Amino acid sequence: MSFAPPKGVPDYVPPRSGRLLAVRDAMVAPLRLAGYGYLELPAFEETALFSRGVGETTDVVSKEMFTFTDRGERSLTLRPEGTVGAVRAVLAAGLERGALPVKLWYAGPMFRYEQPQSGRQRQFTQVGAEAMGTDDPALDAELVALADQAYRALGLTSLVLHLATLGDPEDRAGYSERLRQWLTPRVGGLDAETDRRIEKNPLRVLDDKRPEVRTATAGAPLLTDGIGTAAKAHHDAVRQHLTDLGVPFVDDPRLVRGLDYYRRTTFEFVHPLLGAQSTVGAGGRYDGLSQVIGGPPLPGVGWALGVDRTLLALEAEAVVAATPPSTAVFFVPLGATAKARAVALVGELRRGGTSADLAYGDRGMKGAMKAADRSGATHAVVLGDRDLEAGVAQVKDLRDGSQTAVTLDTLVDHLEAQR
RNA sequence: GUGGGUGUAGCUCAGCUGGUAGAGCACCGGGUUGUGAUCCCGGUUGUCGCGGGUUCGAGCCCCGUCACUCACCCCA
Structure with a gap:
């Protein structure tokens, strides 16, 4: 397969x-x-x-x-x-x-x-x-x-x-006939396909890219004259x-x-x-x-x-399209309780129009942070048991590495304000 | 439909006059029992496109075949 x-x-x-x-x-x-x-x-x-x-x-x-x-x-x-x-x-x-x-x-x-x-x-x-x-x-x-x-x-x-x-169409008909007569002695008999074109639609012969045809048709009459x-x-x-x-x-x-x-x-x-x-x-x-x-x-x-x-x-042209990262905020939950909370918060942010994602697959801290980095997000939100007990989340700015604790009550507002 | 070129790890490729397959990147893990992008260490991945032939032995040579690719043709 x-x-x-x-x-x-x-x-x-x-x-x-x-x-x-x-x-x-x-x-x-x-x-x-x-x-x-x-x-x-x-x-x-x-x-x-x-x-x-x-x-x-x-x-x-x-x-x-x-x-x-x-x-x-x-x-x-x-x-x-x-x-x-x-x-x-x-x-x-x-x-x-x-x-x-x-x-x-x-x-x-x-x-x-x-x-x-x-x-x-x-x-x-x-x-x-x-x-x-x-x-x-x-x-x-x-x-x-x-x-x-x-x-x-x-x-x-x-x-x-x-x-x-x-x-x-009438201009084209007259021109086609003139072109046909001009082409026949020059490229006629070259191959069956060209002969067919001379007969059916001589203009197309002018589009041939083969060098020998190019040079042979260089001085062909142009339609411009008979419009x-x-x-x-x-x-x-x-x-x-x-x-x-x-x-x-x-x-x-x-x-x-x-x-x-x-x-x-x-x-x-x-x-x-x-x-x-x-x-x-x-x-x-x-x-x-x-x-x-x-x-x-x-x-x-x-x-x-x-x-x-x-x-x-x-x-x-090596034009780099400015494609903004699809994710603004990336959650890094540690443990099942934090994960459930992160899932809910991500949903809330998305409903409010803020792009958000989280580390799926229960990865470790390091792996989850790596995923946050790759997502292109500007902010990572670290959420562990320690933070939940304190009622906060660690919001890290991935661009400069600074990190602040934000109370969970105000987290969504805080993140929305960062955009 | 007709020609040329190329097929080796997920990607880009190396592999000498035939001796049984490698690098970089990527990915995963560790160094840091809760911190990415840098750095260091370790690890996974191969019907060498496929089939046949020659040979003690084929990624390498021969034949066939398929795919990809570029060009003719044609066109956005």
Whole structure:
């Protein structure tokens, strides 16, 4: 029997798990300040929702989905991303007929059957945010700024925001054809996968990291030239809003997204210290998605931030998260009578909002004090028979080693006042 | 799916040209019959990833296999 979790499905245990939680909370905090409501979504959906919404030809759908059949012969899939499910949930609840834009956030695990490597697991956690119902470029900028705010609050300083526009579908169609013709004599016949990409989605060839492909595509035509006026105006507005918001970005006309639903705005937050999987957050506009899954026209823009990857980025930058110790007061009872008293006092402190713990397992004085030290508590409370007879407890300040006797009647008040 | 690297104590690792396994940290106890973090002393923990082969003898060599890891691919 091995206790290892399934491949690519990591455990997070203290103290690292606490930092992961802190990252998630930091990502959510700006959203709460910006009017985003909470969305609780299913971890799996009907397979067809993803294959249609994300796109049949994408790698995510064609080879990375965890798909299973339930007892009712329905084909279900663990969600590989959150946006499609969020749009479905909005339509299911009819939120698009209420006040617009609908602004929502969600958080939780996503699943993709991939070969694990640094920064890429089969189960990973994202915080997502979506704003649907208007195509206002100020919303694109708002979302980007909120992500930027979260990363800054966490203390990340090396992130680079890449920004691009994919134009509207008609722009893309014309560009794809031009690119296809440009690519075919240069990288055509290299391998079957590249040929397939040239045919289905030539933009993706630009994302290839192999050096020979990189150099071969260095001078490829860019989409920027063929953008329609409406999409161009939208993009200019987004750039201007970001500048007004004080969010730095770099224009990256070669930015490519792997999911089919993106159009117009796309962006990525990239961390230079992370190795191959360096995108810690990304998103874009998806104005046609609702109709693709059978809904009414419903423009939308959103992002997903990788919680685990962001933790890796923090570790790469050696940012030490200020995680306050979970325990303020630690009891060191000596003997059964003192222990019973300590158990009751700890409960009283906790009910009053003071974090408290005690030495379990009937350890000796030395061991119990050691446990007090490790808990991070600022104060230890030594309670023995001698003290109980005198009606006092010894309160020791673990930071400077000073110790005073405090009468039991006033102990809780005294400890609460120490905080 | 394809390549490279690595598997030895809870963790990080050492282990020479093959001779039967070690260190640091951690943990537990003692020095201090009621005081942590420092110091000193002592102690526990191993199917050397797994299976086979070569050999008098394998942690070390050979074959297979599994896992982890990094990279390609892809992406948060």
